[in-house]
Amino acid sequence: MAKVKATITNQKYKTILQTNSHTFLSDEPKELGGQNLGPTPIDFLASALAACTTITLKMYASRKEWSLEEAEVTVEVDLKSEPGITRFKKNIVLKGNLTEEQKLKLFAIAERCPVNKALKQSIVME
Numbered sequence: 195m196a197k198v199k200a201t202i203t204n205q206k207y208k209t210i211l212q213t214n215s216h217t218f219l220s221d222e223p224k225e226l227g228g229q230n231l232g233p234t235p236i237d238f239l240a241s242a243l244a245a246c247t248t249i250t251l252k253m254y255a256s257r258k259e260w261s262l263e264e265a266e267v268t269v270e271v272d273l274k275s276e277p278g279i280t281r282f283k284k285n286i287v288l289k290g291n292l293t294e295e296q297k298l299k300l301f302a303i304a305e306r307c308p309v310n311k312a313l314k315q316s317i318v319m320e
Contacts, residue, residue: 196213197213197214198211198212198213199211199212200212200220205229205231206221206222206227206228206229207221207222207226207227207228207229208220208221208228208229208231208232209221209232218232219231219232220232220233220234220235220238221233221234222234236271236273239271240269240270240271240282241269242309243267243269243282243284243307243309243310243313244267244268244269244284245309246307246308246309246310247265247267247269247284247286247304247307247309247310248265248266248267249307250303250304250306250307250308251265251267251286251288251300251303251304252265254300254303255290255300258296260290260292260296260300261290261291261292262288262289262290262292262300263289263290263291264287264288264289264290265286265287265288265289265300266286266287266289267284267285267286267287267304268284268285269282269283269284269285270282270283271283282313284304286300286301286304288300
């Protein structure tokens with residue numbers, strides 16, 4: 195189970211985030227009253243999906259011994275276009291000596307990353 199502790203500081207919205215082995219910052223942009231000292235919480239959400247997708251692609255390609263040189267995943271999170279709907283727009287660019295069949299398989303595998311699967315399931319907040 196993943197666990198992250200967030201602690202607000204006395205510097206507006208600057209927040210210290212701690213996992214078992216890493217410490218990093220989150221903040222809000224200056225136009226929202228923050229100091230822009232780190233990514234926003236929504237940036238972290240998009241980052242989690244992008245990172246998980248690239249790692250999943252690399253793991254799969256490595257196991258298959260496919261020559262995936264680079265996988266670039268861009269994620270946009272749209273919270274405002276449709277009330278009650280959060281839309282994730284994911285763009286994947288694959289680089290390497292890959293057949294069209296291998297690319298199609300990798301695009302399908304990208305949907306299986308744990309973060310992608312978690313976001314598509316029912317979510318319970320406790």
